[in-house]
Structures are given as C-alpha cells and as structure tokens.
Amino acid sequence: MxxxxxxxxxxxxxxxxxxxxxxxxxxxxxxxxxxxxxxxxxxxxxxxxxxxxxxxxxxxxxxxxxxxxxxxxxxxxxxxxxxxWPEEIDVSRAEAAKERAEERLRQKKSQHEYILARAALRRALVRINVAKKYKKI
Known part of the structure; x- marks a missing residue:
C-alpha cells in the first residue's frame, strides 16, 4: 500500500x-x-x-x-x-453547452470570443466523456 x-x-x-x-x-x-x-x-x-x-x-x-x-x-x-463526479454531470446540459460552443466557433467572431468558445467546448466534451465512461450511457 x-x-x-x-x-x-x-x-x-x-x-x-x-x-x-x-x-x-x-x-x-x-x-x-x-x-x-x-x-x-x-x-x-x-x-x-x-x-x-x-x-x-x-x-x-x-x-x-x-x-x-x-x-x-x-x-x-x-x-x-x-x-x-460522473454521477453529478447532467449530460443533456453538457450536450447543449457543446452545441452552443460549436455554434459560437462557426460564427468566427473575435479572437477573444473564439478562445472562450474553445474553452467552453473543451469543458463540455470533458464532462460528457467522464459521464459516459462511468454512467454507461
């Protein structure tokens, strides 16, 4: 140990x-x-x-x-x-955040907004991956 x-x-x-x-x-x-x-x-x-x-x-x-x-x-x-924790993650909320971030990335606004959207997308993807790994979704 x-x-x-x-x-x-x-x-x-x-x-x-x-x-x-x-x-x-x-x-x-x-x-x-x-x-x-x-x-x-x-x-x-x-x-x-x-x-x-x-x-x-x-x-x-x-x-x-x-x-x-x-x-x-x-x-x-x-x-x-x-x-x-995986069981605390609301997957549907994370999926909606992922879609919003992807839409903001497609709009090609300012560099600052691009960086914020990329971070939001990364957060959503991590939450979804952690939840799915342990929740067997």
Missing amino acids: MAKYHLEVLTPHRKFYDGDVEEIIVTTSAGEVGVQRGHIPMTVALGIGTLKIKNDNEWKEASISSGFMEVKPDNVIILSDAVE
Whole structure:
C-alpha cells in the first residue's frame, strides 16, 4: 500500500473532496501531472480536464475546470472553478453547452470570443466523456 497524504479540493460552491489519498493525476495547463506523498513542492495552474484520485488501490475520476493546485510533501490543495463526479454531470446540459460552443466557433467572431468558445467546448466534451465512461450511457 502506498503512503497517503491529505487532499483538499475546493470550488466556490462547495468542498468537493477532503481526505487522505494515495495518488492523484490532474490535468494542468501543461499536461497531466501525477502527485504522490513526498512530491516536490509546487504551485501549478490547472487546465480543463480530469482529476483522478487513487485511494485503497481504486481510482475515481472527476471532471475539473481550471484553477490552481498547491503541492506540499504531505498535502495538496486544489482550488477550481468546478469539479464534478460522473454521477453529478447532467449530460443533456453538457450536450447543449457543446452545441452552443460549436455554434459560437462557426460564427468566427473575435479572437477573444473564439478562445472562450474553445474553452467552453473543451469543458463540455470533458464532462460528457467522464459521464459516459462511468454512467454507461
């Protein structure tokens, strides 16, 4: 069994996770990063993607939507705009958000609006993929 450390995941609306874990893998702005107990301290920007939590040799996966992660040797704090377990994801709402984002991309507006639409599309796709992987839709 791997040595555990404390993980706290906070969003503006709730404490998503607060407990000991063996390992996490999270999407950062530069790709996926794995963290185990004793990891070198760092602060990193999170991207739109997934948060995988390993506890008692079992992985759970959630969608995560940007934020920051502070890593210390014996604890990790994640502050994120939104984090959802697969069973919390409203797939029809995510599908509607995907369609809206695709339509905004087709309209070819300003560079700023394009970047926002791409991020919205990425969030919707991650939510849909995480939900479908675990909900057997």
